Amino acid sequence: MTPTTHLRKLASLADAARTRAALDRIVTEGGVPALERARFLTALTARLRHCLDQGGEGELLLRLRQGTSSGDGRLDVWLRPAGTRPDPQESPDLTCALPVPPAGAGLRRGVPLGEALLRADENTATVLRLLDEQDDLLRLHEEELHKTNQGVLALHSDLEAAAVAQRELLEAERTARAEAERARRLLTFLADASAAITASLSLTAVLRRLADMLVPEYAAHLDVWLFDEEGADQGDGDDSGAYEGRAYWAREHSLAAVAAARTGRPQHAADHPGGLPGTDDLPASALSPDRPLLAIPLTAHRLLGVITLTAPGPRFDADTGVMLVELARRVGIALDNARRYEQYRDTAEALQRAQLTELPDPPGLLLAARYLPATRGLNIGGDWYDAFLQPDGGLLAVIGDVTGHGLRAAVLMGQLRTALRAYAVEDKSPGEILSHLHRMLCHLQPELYATAMIARFRPGEPEVVWASAGHLPAVVRAADGSVRVLDAKPGVMLGIPVPFTYQDHRAELPPGSSMVLYTDGLVERRADGIDPGIGRLARSMAAFDTAELEQDLNAAADAVLKQLLHDSERDDDVCLLMCHMVTPAQDAGAAGERRTAGG
Structure with missing residues (x-):
């Protein structure tokens, strides 16, 4: 649609007021919102006053573009002093979009001055009403902001209180953890200390x-x-x-x-x-x-x-x-x-040591014995040795080991020693004595066991008769220094609940020879077992010569203990009984000493 243009002369303030009123009507009929309308008219008034102040007269060119649909209408205004006609090709001084096509009657006829003033007041009232609405809305927002601020302050206060409570809880937790750790440390120390002292x-x-x-x-x-x-x-x-x-x-x-x-x-x-x-x-x-x-x-x-x-x-x-x-x-x-x-x-x-025998001094035979209690545990076991003469002049050498430790083992050891001596009075052989002891122990002390070995030496006989009840084999050193182990199969342990008759064995033992009886505490080590220990004992005996043994058998016994034990701690008792057959020359000298001492 072709836009409508109109040129108005502005010779006085009345013309300016009428023109303003006409444009007011156009933008009002064009559906311009009140606030936008007030802004447009306020800007128009200022330009009208400026134009009149410049030369006294002015010209206003307006162009109304009525849209074909809602929202594309437009009002453009050019304002110049008289004599400088506005050019529509230039950019308008003012423009206003018209949502609704206006009637445009205000351009064709004049607008009374009173109406122009009233319309100006109406616009002012509209603006004031909008301002009041904005003030009400602002007050509402201020109240809401105040409430929000109060809520934020309350939230900050709650957060601060929560932070304080959290710090207190964390401190209480730290304290509780420290106390729990301290209690744990004290309990651990108490447990460790209790284990150490017990x-x-x-x-x-x-x-x-x-x-x-x-x-x-x-x-x-x-x-x-x-x-x-x-x-x-x-x-x-x-x-x-x-x-x-x-x-x-x-x-x-x-x-x-x-x-x-x-x-x-x-x-x-x-x-x-x-x-x-x-x-x-x-x-x-x-x-x-x-x-x-x-x-x-x-x-x-x-x-x-x-x-x-x-x-x-x-x-x-x-x-x-x-x-x-x-x-x-x-x-x-x-x-x-x-x-x-x-x-x-x-x-x-005290009971055990009271049972240990003072060794006899028979002709043709040297004896040396050692007993060492265990250094760990109860210290008292059932190991014992004995050596005594029979009525026929023979000598019985005995070594034994009662199972267990403590007072009961020592008492049983004493009973066995006493019973063995009683059976030996009847000139029984080593095998017969062990058979009697076995029956006695099965009858009187069930569930208690012992090992034992008995060796019988007779004056002038270059041999030994022996019997073993589950005991470790004796070690024999010959006069030439060679060593052998009496490894004949031993009988069962004393007290094992089965009938058993022990057999006698014979071994050559000429003058200059030695026989060593011992208990497992001398040779057994947890890491090695027994056989290596017996080997060490054999090597220790082989290191002696006959003269050395006959000169001081007790020193030889001490040397054997030192080499095999190395002064170490022991879990078991140690018994050692060394028997040495004296050579004729040495025996004659010893007999002379005995006669001199007796005379």
Whole structure:
């Protein structure tokens, strides 16, 4: 559609007002929104005033492009001073889109001035109404923003409170973890310490291990005050003394230790309350004025003594105090076990040594014997040796080993020794004696077994008669230094619940020869077994010459022990019985010495 153009003269303010009113009508009828319309008219008014102020008169060219459809209409305005006609080819000074095609009547007829003023007020009212609506909307947004700000502040406050609570929870968790770790460490130490002190049955070893574990982490110093069976102080005994400067059987006792011994309760002595569970508080001790003391009774079925610990720092921790009290209880049990063991061991060892024979000195035969108890375990086993004369002048050499250790093995060993001597009085052979012992043991001591070997030597006979009940084979050294093992098949162990008759065996043993009887503690090693040990014993005997054996058989026995044992710790007892047939020259000299000594 061809656009409509119109030129208006502007000679006065009235013309400008009418023109403004006409354009107001066009944009109003064209459906321009009130706010856009007010902006267009305000800009038009300013240009009209400027144009009139320039030359007094002006010309306004407007072009109305009515669209064919909604939204493509347009109003363009050119404004120039009079005499400079506007050119439509130039860009318009003002333009306004018309959503609805206007009637355009305001261009063809004049607009009354009053109407123009009223329409201006209507636009102003519309703008003010929009402004009021915007103010209401702004106030609503301000209220919403204020509420939002309040919510944000409340959220920040909640977040800060949550952060504080989280920090407190984290700190509480750290504290709980630290306490749990500390409790775990104390329990681990208690378990390790308990295992260490109960691993030994030596009273001195228990106390030394205790000092090594407690000093310096849990105590700066440790004192032990022990009582004897009647409750008397052992501090003045020969066993008292410093344990590497850290623990000792105390000679001078603190008041806390005396109170603990009297009441049977742990005592804490310091210039401040200890706060230790189950522990009484006392004033600071004169023996330790700067550091607290903790005196704990050592008890089992009775009061054994008191252990006194000097704090490693300014105070004892409550959890550590509980651990120390429990450890002292276990130490008391360990000490009581050690004392009972020592009594048991001393009794068994005394019984066993009482059974060991003083060797006879028959003509033509040298004897040497050694017995060594085990260095580990109960120390007392059933190993024994014996040598005695029969009524016919022959000599029986015996070696045996009762299964097990301790007092029962020692008692059974004594019974076997006594029974063997009783059977030997009847001049029975080694095999017959072992057969009688076997029947006796099966009848009187079922489920207890023993090995034994008996060798019979007769004056003037260059041979030995022997029988074995499951015992290790004897080693024989000939006069020329050659060595052999009497490896004839032995009989069953004594006490095995089967009928058995033991056979006698014979072996040549001319003058200058030696026969060695022994128990498994001499030759057996866990890593090697028995056969290598028997080989070492044979080589050891082969290293001697006859003169050396006849000069000092006891020294030879010591040399054998040294070579085979190397002074090592032993799990089993060791018995050794060496029998040497004397050469005629040596025997004559020995007989002369005996006659001289007898005359």
